[in-house]
Amino acid sequence: MELLGYEFVQRGILAGLVVSVVSGVVGVFLVLRRLSFLGASLSHIAFGGVALGFLTGTDPFLFTLLISLLLSNLTRWAMGRVPGDALLALLFSAGASVAVLVLGVSEEFGEEVFGYLFGSVFLVSEGDLFLILLASSFLIGFLLLSYKSLLLTSFNEEVAKVKGVNVKLTEHMLVSAASVVVVLSVKVVGVVLTSSLIVVPALTSLMLARSFLGSLLLAGTLSGVCLLFGVFLSLLLDLPPSGTTVGLSTLLFFAVLLKKSLR
Amino acid sequence: MREVIRVEDISFSYGGSSPVLEGVSFSVEEGEFLCIVGPNGAGKTTLLRIILGLLKPLSGRVSVTSKSMGYAPQRLEVESLFPGTVWEILRSSGGKVSDLVDRLHLEGLVKRRFTELSGGERRKVLLALAFSSDPDTLLLDEPTAGLDAHTAKHVEEILREVKGLKTVLLVSHDVRLVSSLADRVLCLNRRVHYFGPPEEVPALVEDLFGIGGV
Numbered sequence: 494m495e496l497l498g499y500e501f502v503q504r505g506i507l508a509g510l511v512v513s514v515v516s517g518v519v520g521v522f523l524v525l526r527r528l529s530f531l532g533a534s535l536s537h538i539a540f541g542g543v544a545l546g547f548l549t550g551t552d553p554f555l556f557t558l559l560i561s562l563l564l565s566n567l568t569r570w571a572m573g574r575v576p577g578d579a580l581l582a583l584l585f586s587a588g589a590s591v592a593v594l595v596l597g598v599s600e601e602f603g604e605e606v607f608g609y610l611f612g613s614v615f616l617v618s619e620g621d622l623f624l625i626l627l628a629s630s631f632l633i634g635f636l637l638l639s640y641k642s643l644l645l646t647s648f649n650e651e652v653a654k655v656k657g658v659n660v661k662l663t664e665h666m667l668v669s670a671a672s673v674v675v676v677l678s679v680k681v682v683g684v685v686l687t688s689s690l691i692v693v694p695a696l697t698s699l700m701l702a703r704s705f706l707g708s709l710l711l712a713g714t715l716s717g718v719c720l721l722f723g724v725f726l727s728l729l730l731d732l733p734p735s736g737t738t739v740g741l742s743t744l745l746f747f748a749v750l751l752k753k754s755l756r
Numbered sequence: 757m758r759e760v761i762r763v764e765d766i767s768f769s770y771g772g773s774s775p776v777l778e779g780v781s782f783s784v785e786e787g788e789f790l791c792i793v794g795p796n797g798a799g800k801t802t803l804l805r806i807i808l809g810l811l812k813p814l815s816g817r818v819s820v821t822s823k824s825m826g827y828a829p830q831r832l833e834v835e836s837l838f839p840g841t842v843w844e845i846l847r848s849s850g851g852k853v854s855d856l857v858d859r860l861h862l863e864g865l866v867k868r869r870f871t872e873l874s875g876g877e878r879r880k881v882l883l884a885l886a887f888s889s890d891p892d893t894l895l896l897d898e899p900t901a902g903l904d905a906h907t908a909k910h911v912e913e914i915l916r917e918v919k920g921l922k923t924v925l926l927v928s929h930d931v932r933l934v935s936s937l938a939d940r941v942l943c944l945n946r947r948v949h950y951f952g953p954p955e956e957v958p959a960l961v962e963d964l965f966g967i968g969g970v
Binding site: 524525527640641644645647648649651652654655656657696699700702703704705706707708 | 826834
């Protein structure tokens with residue numbers, strides 16, 4: 494546990510905690526809007542974006558953020574015209590194929606790009622932490638400002654429209670928020686586990702919460718607690734923190750599901 | 757009286773199938789209580805959804821000058837995991853929640869998740885949603901269907917209270933309710949079969965659609 498005294502560990506825990514809480518909260522809206530798979534697709538787009546960022550010599554974080562924002566909004570726009578699940582599956586494969594192609598062209602940064610596959614809170618730099626705190630502040634601001642619109646849109650799109658909510662704009666803002674969350678999460682838990690960090694605590698909270706606000710607070714709390722326990726477990730047992738975090742979160746989901754099913 | 761809704765020669769069909777509405781025209785004046793009657797599948801709900809801007813007519817024109825509209829749909833699809841309580845939904849939709857709760861007797865429902873409510877309870881909440889933020893015009897799709905006699909009577913009293921104060925478009929199969937509340941009645945079965953005062957409605961509905969109401 495003396496590792497907890499190291500700055501990189503403290504920084505990693507802070508970054509992981511912030512990202513997991515925000516991911517959990519945004520996840521609630523994505524699950525309710527049936528956009529759960531968006532996280533998985535965007536994380537693979539982020540993987541391709543990271544690879545392209547390294548190839549072109551641009552900041553992989555910012556490059557990935559821009560690509561994810563662009564593609565998630567294009568996807569949302571196209572969803573009324575093409576089946577949404579098919580479109581998300583397409584994005585999933587497209588992102589992975591870009592990463593594979595880039596790695597095939599140049600092997601010089603292969604190790605760095607593969608690092609993004611599984612991520613680690615202990616790899617978060619000071620610059621990353623600053624971006625994570627900044628982006629998370631914007632996300633929380635957006636959620637607070639759009640709370641009523643997001644609640645009504647999650648309840649029923651048509652009711653929201655009649656009540657004067659700009660549903661299209663709200664949904665574009667939501668997928669943009671999801672893009673930011675994914676890019677932040679990729680750094681912390683990696684491409685493979687990002688969607689779990691977003692969806693699993695949200696799903697667990699939706700089964701337990703007695704109110705909308707309660708589900709958001711519970712999702713953030715469960716996600717943060719799993720991250721903390723996951724990191725401590727990884728330090729104790731010398732395991733990858735991303736795996737222990739998502740593993741704990743998934744176990745908790747199945748425990749709640751079992752308890753609910755036995756009632 | 758100022759005209760607040762004008763529907764001009766609108767037609768509509770879902771995905772190129774046979775038309776649900778054909779050449780429908782009528783207008784509604786401010787403060788008017790218009791009842792829309794017709795058999796199942798006559799296009800009544802579709803007509804309301806077009807007026808609300810939720811559907812676009814294939815041809816024709818709809819102009820609405822009413823400042824705000826409240827809508828109580830016949831039924832509502834809500835994701836089963838949606839955790840919002842009745843209080844949270846009403847609060848987000850604007851207006852003073854406590855007034856709505858008192859007016860529609862929702863005291864026992866406000867803390868419950870919407871998805872846990874029965875069909876009749878949901879209907880009461882949807883009616884409250886229509887009234888929230890105090891709109892000028894109300895579009896109510898069979899608001900008394902599926903309610904117990906006591907609640908249905910209460911809803912009828914509320915409708916009597918708003919008559920003349922708000923513009924109301926009420927879809928109903930209840931000929932007694934229609935005859936007692938309507939200023940004008942629109943008999944619809946894909947096309948407009950009658951648009952006028954309610955006195956002739958009972959016989960007309962029986963003749964045209966073979967329904968006698970409740």
